[in-house]
Amino acid sequence: MTPAILPNRSVLVLDGPDTLALLERLVTNNTQNWSVGEARYGALLAPQGKVIADFIALRTETGALLDVATNAVGDLSKRLQMFRLRSKVEIAVDGKQAVAITEDGTPDPRSASLPPRAFVADGSLPVMPEADWDALAIAACVPEWGRDFTGAEAFPWEINMDRMNGVDLKKGCFVGQEVVSRIHRRGKIRKRTVLIEGEDLAAGQDVSGETPVGTITSAAGGKALAQLRIDRLAKAGSTLSVGGNPVSILGPDWLQGELDAIASSEDAD
Numbered sequence: 001m002t003p004a005i006l007p008n009r010s011v012l013v014l015d016g017p018d019t020l021a022l023l024e025r026l027v028t029n030n031t032q033n034w035s036v037g038e039a040r041y042g043a044l045l046a047p048q049g050k051v052i053a054d055f056i057a058l059r060t061e062t063g064a065l066l067d068v069a070t071n072a073v074g075d076l077s078k079r080l081q082m083f084r085l086r087s088k089v090e091i092a093v094d095g096k097q098a099v100a101i102t103e104d105g106t107p108d109p110r111s112a113s114l115p116p117r118a119f120v121a122d123g124s125l126p127v128m129p130e131a132d133w134d135a136l137a138i139a140a141c142v143p144e145w146g147r148d149f150t151g152a153e154a155f156p157w158e159i160n161m162d163r164m165n166g167v168d169l170k171k172g173c174f175v176g177q178e179v180v181s182r183i184h185r186r187g188k189i190r191k192r193t194v195l196i197e198g199e200d201l202a203a204g205q206d207v208s209g210e211t212p213v214g215t216i217t218s219a220a221g222g223k224a225l226a227q228l229r230i231d232r233l234a235k236a237g238s239t240l241s242v243g244g245n246p247v248s249i250l251g252p253d254w255l256q257g258e259l260d261a262i263a264s265s266e267d268a269d
Helices: 019-026 070-084 130-139 177-186 230-236 255-268
Strands: 009-015 039-045 051-059 063-069 090-093 097-106 117-121 191-197 206-208 212-220 223-229 240-242 245-251
Touching (some): 009 019, 009 070, 019 063, 051 070, 070 090, 130 212, 130 223, 191 212, 191 255, 212 230, 223 230, 230 255
Antiparallel strands (some): 009 063, 009 090, 039 051, 051 063, 097 117, 191 223, 191 245, 206 212, 240 245
């Protein structure tokens, strides 16, 4: 692996004694028992439960560094500032640091298939071509802000956050928790991001079985991520197509279990 700065990522610094308390009451990931140097995946949600911005947070001695999509970091910073109130936390975008992939970095908490990440001095490494990173992330079935979804557009389960250690339903509270908890408790998850393979795939194309089941959000090298209605997918079986060409489902590996659960529930009804 060649070390390189990742395109379209920025660094948000939270520093101060109340950092963990602030994050604990706002974001989806748990901040308890969080060791210095450990990375965790999470997001700030709108009250309606949709993702405003997701991030990878690295615990530091005095706070946390958040690895955030560049086009989302300003809004995330503004909202955290709004919620800060009297908390002893300084919040600022750090233009001197960048996010990179390096062999001696911290494991990506979203997928073991992705390379380790680190915070480095901006300009200290070459920038990885955006298409190269997209190919890696798509093959790992990891949706990303700006490519597969944008602010207040997707629920956490639609981008598989709950399956990538990004949502802790047992923590005390976070913005949007009521909506997220209710959906999970009722077992009403109906849309997931799925990895498919086929010919001439492109973002925006419809994926169909006997009826439309969803839409491709990004594609690279014959693989694509698509947000699919898994209740319809359970009925469509393995016969799927895009633009008249057959496509196959490559993952995620837990998808079949959810499809089986939906089928069992419908049989019981």
